[in-house]
Amino acid sequence: MALLEIQDLHVEVAGKEILRGISLDVEAGKVHAIMGPNGSGKSTLSHVLAGRSGYDVTGGSVRYDGSDLLQMNADERARKGVFLAFQYPVEIPGVTTTTFLRQALNAGRRERGEPERDAMEFVKVIRRKTKELGITDDLLKRPVNVGFSGGEKKRNEILQMAILEPRLAVLDETDSGLDIDALKVVSDGINAQRSDDRGVLLITHYQRLLDYVVPDRVHVLAQGCIVKSGGKELALELEKSGYAEFLDAAAA
Amino acid sequence: MDAKTTDSAPFLDRLEAVDTDQPDWAAALRRAGLAVYREEGLPHAKVEAWKYTRLDGLTRSAFEPGISAPDGITVPDGRIADMAGAHRLVFVNGCYRAELSDDGLADEGIEIVNLGKPGAAPGWVAEHMGRVLDLDGMPLAALNAALWGDGVAIKLADGAQLQKPLHLIFLAAASTPAMFQSRHLLIAGRDSRAAVIESHLGLEGAPTFSNSVVEMILEEDAVLDHAKLVDETEHAYHIAATALSLAGQARYNGFVLTLGGRVVRNETRVRLAAAGAECCLAGAYVADGEAHVDNTVFIDHAGPGAASRVVFKGVIGDTARGVFQGKTLVRQYAQKTDGHQLHKALLLSSGAEVNAKPELEIYADDVKCGHGATAAQLDEDMVFYLLARGIPEAQARQLLTEAFLGDVVDEIASPEIAAAMSAALTRRLAGINADHGA
Numbered sequence A: 001m002a003l004l005e006i007q008d009l010h011v012e013v014a015g016k017e018i019l020r021g022i023s024l025d026v027e028a029g030k031v032h033a034i035m036g037p038n039g040s041g042k043s044t045l046s047h048v049l050a051g052r053s054g055y056d057v058t059g060g061s062v063r064y065d066g067s068d069l070l071q072m073n074a075d076e077r078a079r080k081g082v083f084l085a086f087q088y089p090v091e092i093p094g095v096t097t098t099t100f101l102r103q104a105l106n107a108g109r110r111e112r113g114e115p116e117r118d119a120m121e122f123v124k125v126i127r128r129k130t131k132e133l134g135i136t137d138d139l140l141k142r143p144v145n146v147g148f149s150g151g152e153k154k155r156n157e158i159l160q161m162a163i164l165e166p167r168l169a170v171l172d173e174t175d176s177g178l179d180i181d182a183l184k185v186v187s188d189g190i191n192a193q194r195s196d197d198r199g200v201l202l203i204t205h206y207q208r209l210l211d212y213v214v215p216d217r218v219h220v221l222a223q224g225c226i227v228k229s230g231g232k233e234l235a236l237e238l239e240k241s242g243y244a245e246f247l248d249a250a251a252a
Numbered sequence B: 001m002d003a004k005t006t007d008s009a010p011f012l013d014r015l016e017a018v019d020t021d022q023p024d025w026a027a028a029l030r031r032a033g034l035a036v037y038r039e040e041g042l043p044h045a046k047v048e049a050w051k052y053t054r055l056d057g058l059t060r061s062a063f064e065p066g067i068s069a070p071d072g073i074t075v076p077d078g079r080i081a082d083m084a085g086a087h088r089l090v091f092v093n094g095c096y097r098a099e100l101s102d103d104g105l106a107d108e109g110i111e112i113v114n115l116g117k118p119g120a121a122p123g124w125v126a127e128h129m130g131r132v133l134d135l136d137g138m139p140l141a142a143l144n145a146a147l148w149g150d151g152v153a154i155k156l157a158d159g160a161q162l163q164k165p166l167h168l169i170f171l172a173a174a175s176t177p178a179m180f181q182s183r184h185l186l187i188a189g190r191d192s193r194a195a196v197i198e199s200h201l202g203l204e205g206a207p208t209f210s211n212s213v214v215e216m217i218l219e220e221d222a223v224l225d226h227a228k229l230v231d232e233t234e235h236a237y238h239i240a241a242t243a244l245s246l247a248g249q250a251r252y253n254g255f256v257l258t259l260g261g262r263v264v265r266n267e268t269r270v271r272l273a274a275a276g277a278e279c280c281l282a283g284a285y286v287a288d289g290e291a292h293v294d295n296t297v298f299i300d301h302a303g304p305g306a307a308s309r310v311v312f313k314g315v316i317g318d319t320a321r322g323v324f325q326g327k328t329l330v331r332q333y334a335q336k337t338d339g340h341q342l343h344k345a346l347l348l349s350s351g352a353e354v355n356a357k358p359e360l361e362i363y364a365d366d367v368k369c370g371h372g373a374t375a376a377q378l379d380e381d382m383v384f385y386l387l388a389r390g391i392p393e394a395q396a397r398q399l400l401t402e403a404f405l406g407d408v409v410d411e412i413a414s415p416e417i418a419a420a421m422s423a424a425l426t427r428r429l430a431g432i433n434a435d436h437g438a
Helices: A042-050 A074-079 A097-111 A119-132 A137-141 A150-164 A180-193 A233-241 A244-251 B012-017 B024-040 B056-060 B123-128 B139-147 B380-387 B393-409 B415-436
Strands: A004-013 A016-026 A031-035 A056-064 A082-085 A092-096 A168-172 A199-204 A217-222 A225-230 B087-092 B110-114 B152-156 B166-172 B178-180 B183-188 B193-202 B208-218 B223-231 B237-246 B251-260 B263-272 B278-287 B292-301 B307-316 B321-330 B338-347 B353-362 B368-376
Touching: A004 A042, A016 A031, A016 A042, A016 A056, A016 A199, A016 A225, A031 A233, A042 A056, A042 A074, A042 A082, A042 A168, A042 A199, A074 A082, A074 A097, A074 B380, A082 A150, A092 A097, A092 B380, A092 B393, A097 A119, A097 A137, A097 A150, A097 B380, A097 B393, A119 A137, A119 A150, A119 A180, A150 A180, A168 A180, A180 A199, A217 A233, A217 A244, A225 A233, B012 B024, B012 B139, B024 B123, B024 B139, B123 B152, B123 B183, B139 B208, B139 B237, B152 B193, B166 B208, B183 B193, B183 B223, B193 B208, B193 B415, B208 B223, B208 B251, B223 B237, B223 B263, B223 B415, B237 B251, B237 B278, B251 B263, B251 B292, B251 B415, B263 B278, B263 B307, B278 B292, B278 B321, B278 B393, B278 B415, B292 B307, B292 B338, B307 B321, B307 B353, B307 B393, B321 B338, B321 B368, B338 B353, B338 B393, B353 B368, B380 B393, B393 B415
Parallel strands: A031 A199, A031 A217, A082 A168, A168 A199, B087 B166, B152 B183, B166 B193, B178 B208, B183 B208, B193 B223, B208 B237, B223 B251, B237 B263, B251 B278, B263 B292, B278 B307, B292 B321, B307 B338, B321 B353, B338 B368
Antiparallel strands: A004 A016, A004 A056, A217 A225, B110 B152
């Protein structure tokens, strides 16, 4: 049994079919990359997996660790180990990053029957991880993502992933808008997430990230369908030839 | 006195309960109040100042004065403003209760006088009582002037410093509908400094109607930190007028926090009479159920070079309603005025309502003034972001609601008062979003 099993998934947004029958298994220990042009349904897939409202699943199923993922609320999915790194992390004025991270961590710990971490313990937990990601203490005291640069927001997403230690991480264009240094830091963070009992679904438009996070499988998403799957070399192929042939294939 | 109750001016028959053995100043105040109240009556829909806040419901309960509280009443420490170490004066149903209050303050230069027996009040009370608040257009304050029964008067001598905050605690507890009209006076002498906190708490029982007036005079360079917490029951009417007069370089830091009540009106009227006077008035409210919370603020820039800043924020759920009326008047000779006011409301349900009416009336030509009002709902993108990190929905909404109100607490100058107000807000918000999160 794979960690994530997507079977013939159909999704509509406001009456328009965006995902037109996707099937995909992500096994524990593996990194799958989904590549595709703008408008192919990549972000829809990530949002449906995270449980955002406004998406109508009209067919198919998604199982996570053997359970029906679509039956769970967004917060329950997160507590059970599904993590979405947002393409556009949200700014939340008035809530400090530290408070936010601690409440998120403790919500998961409560779910697993583990004792909550108090403020002192929590500081110890995050200190090492912030250092690795080049995140300053000052940033932790600031409201969540408010006034953060694009790179800081993405690092903050990776920090959250490092602290919450999810079993399934879905990263939605986490590489977009990053300079080469930030890309390395973020890639290191993603590689640190790799382990035998965890899966990663990397959603990206560009091949660039895959130089640093080498995927086990690559899938091409075009017009709501997976039109081709292959090994890591598929990404290089795409980099050379572009998406044009897949758009034609999906339309046919 | 002709104390005839009519449909438009109820409660005047309650005057019979008022002690007739009155010193001249008290009798004059009663007459003045009676005249205005008889003329204006209970405000109806066409009275502009009360357009959004209707008091019709007041006549549906048979409110009586002099209702005593159940025996053995104690101050609920978990609900009042958490001001450990403050000097407490406790009122129950409008009457001072010595046995629940702290013993007399020994601070140098501070006089505290109970007003239950006006005949015994010193000359400074006679001289100043009723001089700050103009009763015209203030029918409820006029009713208070006619009927008031008890209160406290505080005087700080020039240069005096109140060592501990003064905590006035008002408990409302009755088994039959009760009304009470307390009246208070504070005179802060030149260069004096004090912190005064009011906690108004309703305990379960019959409906109550509290109609209070506070007058405060800040002389040159005086600094007053003042906070008011209102947490009445869902059957309570709480109508309050706080009137201030600030002399040159005096500074007033006020905060008004409303957490409960059926109909609450906090009206604050500030006269900045001379150069360099400064008023920073902020407030927050949480209204749910059928609550109606009205904050009305009038800032009168009567002297040049004074500054005022008014910031109120409210969270409104269920079918509750918030009202903000803010008026800043800048008189012709009040040049170099700096006056700003802002109201922001967060609506948690489709049945929640807010009426905001910010107004600037400016006759001087060299001023910096501004006002603004917004109403919004919780940002669902923010809610989803928190959910996506595993934070349960009720908790996520509470966190965002607290964040919305958080910066208004930051307006409070005193860290001790800010902490107490913040704690009271957090306690209150723990309940509200559990009902709205689904």
